[in-house]
Amino acid sequence: MNLLHDHDHSAAALNARGCTLCEQSQFDQALDSFDQALALDNTYCTAWNNRANALCGLNRQADALAAYDRAVALNPQYHQAWFNRGKLLADMGAYGNAIESYNRAIGLAADPIYLHAKADIWVKKQLIATV
Structure with a gap:
């Protein structure tokens, strides 16, 4: 299937x-597509975020985190990248860092999904602290 015109x-x-x-x-x-996009414009923060999403799909968490870091370094106002970064950190068990990223996302856009995700992480962090 040709997804783009040649x-x-x-x-x-x-x-x-x-x-x-x-x-x-x-x-x-x-x-591969995200890498090609970034070869043309390595400041394209949306492509960095999407590259990280693909890396998450490949279970390459460290590489994904580096790509999310690049996205938010290029655009600190990019709330979706902060949220995605928080989600990855939560999946990695780094709950404190996840909450920090969620706080950044929430500070930029008070999306109910962001608030719910932060609450879930807070509960997990509290449960771990009591074990």
Whole structure:
């Protein structure tokens, strides 16, 4: 299946192709698309965030965290990347760091999903502290 016209190799088009591939759980191919997008524009914070999402799909947590870090370094106002970073840190069991990332996301956009995720992590952190 051709997800892009052969002549459309812009960073935005490659990023969109990667997102489509991620939705189809084709994480290796998605990663290739995000890498191509970033080769054209290494300041494209959305592509860094999406690259991290693909890396999460490949269970490459350390690489994913580095990509989320790059996304938020490029755009500290990027609440979705802060949220995704928090979610990854929570999955890694780094609950304190996850809460910090969720707080950044919530400070930028008080999305109910962000608030719920933070509450879940707070409960997990409290349960671990009592064991």
